[in-house]
Amino acid sequence: MTEDPAPVDAPERPPRTMSRDARRVQLIEATIHTIAAQGLAWTTLTQVARRAGLSHGLILWHFETKENLFRETLSYLAEEYHLNWQVALAAAGPHPADQLRAMMAADFNAPIIEPGRLAAWCAFWGEAQSRPLYQQVCGDKDDAYIRQLERICAALTPPAGTALDPVLAGRMLRLVVQGTWLDMMTTAPTYSVAEAQRTVEAALAMCFPDYFAAAPTAERPAPTPAG
Amino acid sequence: MTEDPAPVDAPERPPRTMSRDARRVQLIEATIHTIAAQGLAWTTLTQVARRAGLSHGLILWHFETKENLFRETLSYLAEEYHLNWQVALAAAGPHPADQLRAMMAADFNAPIIEPGRLAAWCAFWGEAQSRPLYQQVCGDKDDAYIRQLERICAALTPPAGTALDPVLAGRMLRLVVQGTWLDMMTTAPTYSVAEAQRTVEAALAMCFPDYFAAAPTAERPAPTPAG
DNA sequence: AAACTGATTGACAGACCAGTCAATCAAAGG
DNA sequence: CCTTTGATTGACTGGTCTGTCAATCAGTTT
Numbered sequence: 001m002t003e004d005p006a007p008v009d010a011p012e013r014p015p016r017t018m019s020r021d022a023r024r025v026q027l028i029e030a031t032i033h034t035i036a037a038q039g040l041a042w043t044t045l046t047q048v049a050r051r052a053g054l055s056h057g058l059i060l061w062h063f064e065t066k067e068n069l070f071r072e073t074l075s076y077l078a079e080e081y082h083l084n085w086q087v088a089l090a091a092a093g094p095h096p097a098d099q100l101r102a103m104m105a106a107d108f109n110a111p112i113i114e115p116g117r118l119a120a121w122c123a124f125w126g127e128a129q130s131r132p133l134y135q136q137v138c139g140d141k142d143d144a145y146i147r148q149l150e151r152i153c154a155a156l157t158p159p160a161g162t163a164l165d166p167v168l169a170g171r172m173l174r175l176v177v178q179g180t181w182l183d184m185m186t187t188a189p190t191y192s193v194a195e196a197q198r199t200v201e202a203a204l205a206m207c208f209p210d211y212f213a214a215a216p217t218a219e220r221p222a223p224t225p226a227g
Numbered sequence: 228m229t230e231d232p233a234p235v236d237a238p239e240r241p242p243r244t245m246s247r248d249a250r251r252v253q254l255i256e257a258t259i260h261t262i263a264a265q266g267l268a269w270t271t272l273t274q275v276a277r278r279a280g281l282s283h284g285l286i287l288w289h290f291e292t293k294e295n296l297f298r299e300t301l302s303y304l305a306e307e308y309h310l311n312w313q314v315a316l317a318a319a320g321p322h323p324a325d326q327l328r329a330m331m332a333a334d335f336n337a338p339i340i341e342p343g344r345l346a347a348w349c350a351f352w353g354e355a356q357s358r359p360l361y362q363q364v365c366g367d368k369d370d371a372y373i374r375q376l377e378r379i380c381a382a383l384t385p386p387a388g389t390a391l392d393p394v395l396a397g398r399m400l401r402l403v404v405q406g407t408w409l410d411m412m413t414t415a416p417t418y419s420v421a422e423a424q425r426t427v428e429a430a431l432a433m434c435f436p437d438y439f440a441a442a443p444t445a446e447r448p449a450p451t452p453a454g
Numbered sequence: 455a456a457a458c459t460g461a462t463t464g465a466c467a468g469a470c471c472a473g474t475c476a477a478t479c480a481a482a483g484g
Numbered sequence: 485c486c487t488t489t490g491a492t493t494g495a496c497t498g499g500t501c502t503g504t505c506a507a508t509c510a511g512t513t514t
Contacts, residue, residue, distance in 0.1 A: 023491085039357035041268030044471065055493050060473060062491095119356035126353015128413040129346035130266035135413075142414070164441070168429045172403060175410070175426070179402025182409070186355040186362075187369070199402070202395045206433045214391070250461085271501060282463050287503060289461095 024062050024072070027052055031073045036119035040070070040127060067133075074124050074137045077117065082141045084112055089148070096155035097211035100173075103149065104200050107177045108193055113184070122185045149174055156208050169207045176203045251289050251299070254279055258300045263346035267297075267354060294360075301351050301364045304344065309368045311339055316375070323382035324438035327400075330376065331427050334404045335420055340411070349412045376401055383435050396434045403430045 018026070030052035034043045045066055049056040063069040088106035092099045106112070128134035153166035153173075180196040204212040245253070257279035261270045272293055276283040290296040315333035319326045333339070355361035380393035380400075407423035431439040 018491085020491090035357075037357060039268075039354045041266075041354070042357075045473090046471075056472085057474090057494070058492055064473095066472065115356075122356060123353045125409060125413055126350045127266045127268065129342075129349060130262075130264060130269075138413075164429065164433065168426055171426055172430055172433075175406030176399060176402050178409065179406045182352060182405065183402070186352055186365075199395055199398055202391065203399055206391065206399075245461085247461090272503090273501080283502090284464070284504090285462055291503095293502065 020062070023058075025076075027054070027059055027062060027069070028073050028076050031069060032077070032120045033116045035073075035123050036116035040120075040123035045069075071133060071137060073120070074133065077120060077124075078138045078141050081112060082144070084109055085145065085148075096152045097208070100149075100152045100156065100204065100208075101212075103152070104173065104177065104204065105197075108197055108200075113181070113193065115184075118181055118185055122182065146170065146174065153207070156211060164207060173200070173203055173207065176200055247289070250285075252303075254281070254286055254289060254296070255300050255303050258296060259304070259347045260343045262300075262350050263343035267347075267350035272296075298360060298364060300347070301360065304347060304351075305365045305368050308339060309371070311336055312372065312375075323379045324435070327376075327379045327383065327431065327435075328439075330379070331400065331404065331431065332424075335424055335427075340408070340420065342411075345408055345412055349409065373397065373401065380434070383438060391434060400427070400430055400434060403427055 027048065030048050031043070034048045034051055038047060045056040045059050048069070049059055059066075059069060063072060085103050085106045088102045088109075089099055092102035111117075124134055149170035150167055153170040157163050157166045157169070177200060180191075180199055184191055184193075184196065201212065202214065205214040254275065257275050258270070261275045261278055265274060272283040272286050275296070276286055286293075286296060290299060312330050312333045315329045315336075316326055319329035338344075351361055376397035377394055380397040384390050384393045384396070404427060407418075407426055411418055411420075411423065428439065429441070432441040
């Protein structure tokens with residue numbers, strides 16, 4: 001038994017010591033879920049460690065400080081979100097309407113709107129005003145998202161001056177998505193994802209009626225389909 | 228000196244001992260501003276007390292527990308918000324379009340969007356998922372606001388089935404307002420109130436073009452006014 | 455003016471938590 | 485087999501915070 005009787009190539013159970021990156025991701029995931037369960041304020045290193053099945057000293061070995069653990073957690077979420085819409089955009093067709101639809105749909109991809117993640121986002125927003133953390137970590141990526149939306153909206157806006165300003169259109173679409181996220185957190189009977197998506201589709205139809213069909217009514221089936 | 232040499236009717240300086248209600252309001256205001264400055268998580272009783280120029284023991288005398296201080300602070304904000312839109316609604320004309328405009332405008336009244344208050348709201352939203360506090364305190368009032376908006380939107384929606392569903396319209400308008408609030412907190416160069424209002428006006432024009440004029444473009448002046 | 459009542463203070467206790475550190479453990483290399 | 489290096493643990497420390505409480509203070513009543 002001094003030598004391994006069989007090679008343990010298959011990663012069936014996690015090894016006692018992990019690679020630096022893998023362990024960091026594990027701890028970040030534990031942090032996200034602890035924040036979702038306890039709230040950012042009441043998240044302690046010991047709780048995160050317990051959820052990961054590790055000691056709290058290890059967190060400080062990997063992240064040096066609690067503040068830094070939070071910074072890297074937010075950065076991880078921001079990167080995940082950024083990649084999510086960029087991949088969706090790259091996979092969409094060349095028409096701006098398809099691209100816009102893809103970006104909006106991406107915001108409701110299952111891994112993105114997992115309750116734990118939404119809760120963590122909300123918790124970080126709540127601290128955005130009083131601590132510079134949010135701006136430092138997410139400022140650039142938020143800007144990139146906003147500018148991309150505006151660019152697509154501009155491409156959908158006819159050159160004549162009567163239509164909706166693309167900056168306003170982009171902002172409104174972003175606010176509706178962001179707002180439905182917040183709704184899913186703060187309203188009592190967590191509202192269905194389908195309902196949230198229907199709201200976004202309605203917003204798209206309102207902003208660019210030439211490219212998007214009007215959504216049906218919210219609850220009851222539409223009495224007569226409109227051509 | 229055993230008797231007051233002059234009646235101190237004029238409330239020039241606050242008396243050492245205040246009426247229960249006045250003291251509670253003073254402490255709640257101090258709590259709001261401490262939350263805005265430090266964040267909900269890092270708000271301590273001693274900091275709130277110092278801001279009010281009182282001792283931290285007094286907070287516990289009036290509110291029994293820190294959790295309860297937060298509950299009453301949120302309740303105070305919710306009541307203030309609720310009264311604000313109800314007063315605006317009562318002062319508006321009988322036409323639903325005027326009422327809708329009044330409600331939207333009320334959400335940008337100076338005392339409501341004071342930075343300290345917005346920051347406090349965001350902080351409480353951030354905790355809404357993990358702690359039942361928000362739902363307990365604001366659930367009913369949020370519902371009342373939503374139902375009122377839907378009622379007005381329904382009154383503006385023609386009976387024919389082709390128009391935007393009033394539930395979706397009301398929700399979208401609410402999301403845009405809520406979203407601009409969040410934007411004012413999380414985006415770097417705190418965006419101007421005028422810009423936020425213009426966004427809301429654009430949303431109104433999109434939802435009910437028969438009643439609301441399209442807003443001008445976001446930054447540059449509109450090249451030609453559209454009839 | 456003495457007694458009384460409610461408001462206010464500040465010292466204190468108990469609990470908890472972030473961060474330090476020495477010891478232990480596991481994998482890899484010589 | 486021994487050494488080295490990096491990962492991991494858990495006890496410990498210093499500090500902070502909430503909540504308690506006895507003492508004090510300021511009005512009000514007797």
